Amino acid sequence: MVGIPVGRLDTPVLVADLDLVEANLARMAAFFTGKPAKFRPHFKNHRVLALALRQIQAGAIGIACSRLWQVERLARAGIRSILLTNEIVGENPLRRLAELSREATVLAAVDNAKVVDDMARIARDARTPLNVVVDIDLGLKRCGVLPGEAASALALRAVADGLRFRGIMGYEGHLQLLPPGAEKARAVKQALEALVGSKNLIEHLGIPVEIVSCGGTGDYAISGTYPGVTENQAGSFLLMDTGYAPFAPDFQPTLSVLATVVSKTERERIVVDAGVKAISGERGLPSVKGIGGLRLRALHAEHAPIDLIDPCAPVEVGDKIELAVSYHDGTVHLHQQMYGVRKGIVEQVFTIEH
Amino acid sequence: MVGIPVGRLDTPVLVADLDLVEANLARMAAFFTGKPAKFRPHFKNHRVLALALRQIQAGAIGIACSRLWQVERLARAGIRSILLTNEIVGENPLRRLAELSREATVLAAVDNAKVVDDMARIARDARTPLNVVVDIDLGLKRCGVLPGEAASALALRAVADGLRFRGIMGYEGHLQLLPPGAEKARAVKQALEALVGSKNLIEHLGIPVEIVSCGGTGDYAISGTYPGVTENQAGSFLLMDTGYAPFAPDFQPTLSVLATVVSKTERERIVVDAGVKAISGERGLPSVKGIGGLRLRALHAEHAPIDLIDPCAPVEVGDKIELAVSYHDGTVHLHQQMYGVRKGIVEQVFTIEH
Numbered sequence: 001m002v003g004i005p006v007g008r009l010d011t012p013v014l015v016a017d018l019d020l021v022e023a024n025l026a027r028m029a030a031f032f033t034g035k036p037a038k039f040r041p042h043f044k045n046h047r048v049l050a051l052a053l054r055q056i057q058a059g060a061i062g063i064a065c066s067r068l069w070q071v072e073r074l075a076r077a078g079i080r081s082i083l084l085t086n087e088i089v090g091e092n093p094l095r096r097l098a099e100l101s102r103e104a105t106v107l108a109a110v111d112n113a114k115v116v117d118d119m120a121r122i123a124r125d126a127r128t129p130l131n132v133v134v135d136i137d138l139g140l141k142r143c144g145v146l147p148g149e150a151a152s153a154l155a156l157r158a159v160a161d162g163l164r165f166r167g168i169m170g171y172e173g174h175l176q177l178l179p180p181g182a183e184k185a186r187a188v189k190q191a192l193e194a195l196v197g198s199k200n201l202i203e204h205l206g207i208p209v210e211i212v213s214c215g216g217t218g219d220y221a222i223s224g225t226y227p228g229v230t231e232n233q234a235g236s237f238l239l240m241d242t243g244y245a246p247f248a249p250d251f252q253p254t255l256s257v258l259a260t261v262v263s264k265t266e267r268e269r270i271v272v273d274a275g276v277k278a279i280s281g282e283r284g285l286p287s288v289k290g291i292g293g294l295r296l297r298a299l300h301a302e303h304a305p306i307d308l309i310d311p312c313a314p315v316e317v318g319d320k321i322e323l324a325v326s327y328h329d330g331t332v333h334l335h336q337q338m339y340g341v342r343k344g345i346v347e348q349v350f351t352i353e354h
Numbered sequence: 355m356v357g358i359p360v361g362r363l364d365t366p367v368l369v370a371d372l373d374l375v376e377a378n379l380a381r382m383a384a385f386f387t388g389k390p391a392k393f394r395p396h397f398k399n400h401r402v403l404a405l406a407l408r409q410i411q412a413g414a415i416g417i418a419c420s421r422l423w424q425v426e427r428l429a430r431a432g433i434r435s436i437l438l439t440n441e442i443v444g445e446n447p448l449r450r451l452a453e454l455s456r457e458a459t460v461l462a463a464v465d466n467a468k469v470v471d472d473m474a475r476i477a478r479d480a481r482t483p484l485n486v487v488v489d490i491d492l493g494l495k496r497c498g499v500l501p502g503e504a505a506s507a508l509a510l511r512a513v514a515d516g517l518r519f520r521g522i523m524g525y526e527g528h529l530q531l532l533p534p535g536a537e538k539a540r541a542v543k544q545a546l547e548a549l550v551g552s553k554n555l556i557e558h559l560g561i562p563v564e565i566v567s568c569g570g571t572g573d574y575a576i577s578g579t580y581p582g583v584t585e586n587q588a589g590s591f592l593l594m595d596t597g598y599a600p601f602a603p604d605f606q607p608t609l610s611v612l613a614t615v616v617s618k619t620e621r622e623r624i625v626v627d628a629g630v631k632a633i634s635g636e637r638g639l640p641s642v643k644g645i646g647g648l649r650l651r652a653l654h655a656e657h658a659p660i661d662l663i664d665p666c667a668p669v670e671v672g673d674k675i676e677l678a679v680s681y682h683d684g685t686v687h688l689h690q691q692m693y694g695v696r697k698g699i700v701e702q703v704f705t706i707e708h
Contacts, residue, residue, distance in 0.1 A: 010446060044656060066656045086627065086656055087616040089672045092364060111617050112671045142659050143617035143625050150619075173654075262441040263465050263497035265504075271497050273440065276684045282630050282653070299636070301683045302398060302420045302440055305496050317466045318443045329655045330630045333688070336708055354690055 001349055006341045007320050011260040012274035014335040015322070016350075018342045020254040021051075021238060027250055028220065028237050029058040037224050040064050040083055040213065042235025045329050048338060048350040049077040051238065062105075064213075064233045068096055073353050075104040083107045083213060085169065085233060087135065087143055089115050091122075098126035107166055107211065109135040111145050113157055120161030131164045133211055136198055138170040138191040147194035152201045159207055167211025168202070170195045171233065176218030177247045188222045196228035217248045241328040243283050255325040255332075256289055259304070264317050268308050270294075272321060275302045279323055280330030289322040291315065296323065355703055360695045361674050365614040366628035368689040369676070370704075372696045374608040375405075375592060381604055382574065382591050383412040391578050394418050394437055394567065396589025399683050402692060402704040403431040405592065416459075418567075418587045422450055427707050429458040437461040437567060439523065439587060441489065441497055443469050445476075452480040461520055461565065463489040465499045467511055474515030485518045487565055490552055492524040492545040501548035506555045513561055521565025522556070524549045525587065530572030531601045542576040550582035571602045595682040597637050609679040609686075610643055613658070618671050622662050626675060629654045633677055634684030643676040645669065650677065 006015055032039045041055045043065040052063050052074060062081030063074050074082050082104050088097055089112070097119075100106055110116050110132045123130040134154045137144030145151050151168060158165040172191040178184040192214065199209045215223030215232035217240075224232045236244050240251045257279040259272035279286050281299040288294040293310025304323070308315070315321065325331050332338065332352060340348035360369055386393045395409045397419040406417050406428060416435030417428050428436050436458050442451055443466070451473075454460055464470050464486045477484040488508045491498030499505050505522060512519040526545040532538040546568065553563045569577030569586035571594075578586045590598050591605045599607050611633040613626035633640050635653040642648040647664025658677070662669070669675065679685050686692065686706060694702035 008446075010444075087625075089614060089616050090364075092362075111619055115671060137619060141620075141623065142654070142657055143619065145619050260443060262443050265465055265491060265497065265499050266495075269495065271441075276634070276636050277687050280630070280636075282635055300496065303496055317469060333631050 001339065001346050004346050006258065006339065006344055006346055009258060009339060009346070011258050011320060012278035013258050014332065014338045015256050015258050016239060016338050016340050017254045018340045018347055020252045021340070024237050024240060024251045024254065025055065025058050028234065031221065032059060032224060032232070035225065037229050038231050039224070040231045040233055041238065042085070042233055043070050043074060045235040046239055046332060047353045049073060049353065050350055052079060053077060055238070061231060064235065068093055068100070070353065071100050071106055075100055079104060081105045081107070083133070083169070083233070085109050085171070087111055087115070094119055094122045095126070098122050098128045098130060101128050101130055105131060107131045107133050109133055109143070109169055110154065110158065111135040111143050113154060116154065116158050116161055116163065120163050123163060129164050131166050132158050133167050133169045133213065134158070136168055136170040136195055138172040138195055138214070140171060140173045142173070144170060147198045148201060151198040152205060155202045155207055156205060165207060167209045167213065167230070168195065168198055169211070169213040171214060171216065172219065172223070173216065176216045178218070179247065180249065184219065185222050188219045189226060192223060192226045192229065196226070199228055217244065217251065236329065239328045239332070241325045242287065243326040253324060255328050256322040257286070257325060257331070258320055258322055261315055261317050261319045261321065264315070267311050270306050270308065270315055272304050272306060273302070274304055274323060275300045277301060278334055279325060280327040280334070282330045283327040286323040286326045289324045291321060355693065355700050358700050360612065360693065360698055360700055363612060363693060363700070365612050365674060366632035367612050368686065368692045369610050369612050370593060370692050370694050371608045372694045372701055374606045375694070378591050378594060378605045378608065379409065379412050382588065385575065386413060386578060386586070389579065391583050392585050393578070394585045394587055395592060396439070396587055397424055397428060399589035400593055400686060401707045403427060403707065404704055406433060407431060409592070415585060418589065422447055422454070424707065425454050425460055429454055433458060435459045435461070437487070437523070437587070439463050439525070441465055441469070448473055448476045449480070452476050452482045452484060455482050455484055459485060461485045461487050463487055463497070463523055464508065464512065465489040465497050467508060470508065470512050470515055470517065474517050477517060483518050485520050486512050487521050487523045487567065488512070490522055490524040490549055492526040492549055492568070494525060494527045496527070498524060501552045502555060505552040506559060509556045509561055510559060519561060521563045521567065521584070522549065522552055523565070523567040525568060525570065526573065526577070527570060530570045532572070533601065534603065538573065539576050542573045543580060546577060546580045546583065550580070553582055571598065571605065590683065593682045593686070595679045596641065597680040607678060609682050610676040611640070611679060611685070612674055612676055615669055615671050615673045615675060618669070621665050624660050624662065624669055626658050626660060627656070628677060629656045629658055631655060632688055633679060634681040634688070636684045637681040640677040640680045643678045645675060
């Protein structure tokens, strides 16, 4: 497929504009150049090993990911420092974590004392040191212990159990989609104060805190320069989408799903061959790119009906149209490949890991 | 994995209760036994070749599907009659259709005169007869020509072009989710009157109409007995989901996503390791099965936070819980495998085609 015009691809197909992907990466890399904090981009968003490797080449100190199988793929691809930001529990998954910890430095998020004990036992059994970071809830109300005493108690337990305590992490996800401005900066700094305060508390116990990981695409410039923070976990910045872009205007949406007009039996409606199995509507409907007067009415399972607000809009059966991805983190995994396109020509076919 | 208790599977994982799947299939098969109309279940919902073959063994006259690649898999699996319900357009896809038409009888839906002409040209080039059914809009306002003159004109064109015109289809999808009762029956019959009226009009032109295909899980008992209808395309009945079940009470939801409680750092909240990448929220949030007092708050990308309405609900980190699938047609394709379970034991691992 390399070298053909994008319009000749069979649809529905996921397409990324490589000029924009590279500009997004360059912008993030330039920001962290020379700063105390570094970037450790998240793999869960794009799931493409070649892109993770490009991020390392651009200066990332490692990769963050959300699943054990992602750790495996990243380790095999040669990534040497991998932060598993989602808690792993249970005998089999923890044993797998120990196996993978022989292939790369895997930093596993923990927020539970019993899991810490289990990990320590498995590390001893497997004779493999396990690296942990204590996950701290910065107000998202999802995973993570509360800042302060709870965080330092869990760090102490990890050390006492014989695990390699490496530091702490938090994800202020509830603040990413605030509009840019002073109010957002204030809220993010307040959240990070709790994170860095926990670091100080743990260090007062005599336990070194090497890693303080946090941040997303929507606040990287604030979280990435907050004193005490050592790394930023942003992932969305690379591919970006139209839903996130207003809250992270430094990065441009790169993704579209190319679809074919398969039906036009009424003057005011077309139907394309992409539905919820090809593009996410979980955070709002996608929009039609590049042609005025077209409004996506709904996402069905296998189709999307599109209303022609302008009944003279020049679209006919057989035409290919681009739907701008509004929620990339719910769309990329729907596909097996992503087509990297430059100036309309397919330059690279990326395998999306599953 | 066969033979192990379902609770030992790594999560998140898609699980189907085989007793219920078989009961759903038996019910649909029994309904069509001895009736003039037959059933041709849709593959798009489950994407499992082994289940399509079981449907054939249970009396299905063939399989319906939505994509060319599905035609390919079904043909290779030995299915001899395949109805492609979604319009296919464009040179490459139509050439592929011609190739696949050598492997099985493929009935392709058409609703456009130019596409009919293209198909006829390609059929001649490839020296392969192509079978078409004219798709008729029964009020869903998606694909399909209008009933009556437009339908008969397209049938005539297909015949004149030298295609094998086999019949007509329509999908009264807008009526599937009406509550069962007299009003639904009236609306479905009115829609089918337009379909069968089109059949009569085409036959008056001297063109035999062998196939009249329509219907879904929500109206199979009405559409499957309407005079003139020859087959029913229902797909959802097999796996079913909690969103559809109230509108199709003859079939039981079979699917859940097994997830692990990975975090419980506050008394009133747990977090499980399944988000929008494992279970669809496109038609409403899933619910927690089998444990009272738990309410799924949201689907994040990789997690779901669950509120404990009953703070004494017996759930702890490491426990596995089942999320009832509320929209199976948006969930199955998120997985590579589906685990068929009977009385808590994994009996069969199904490959989901992609």
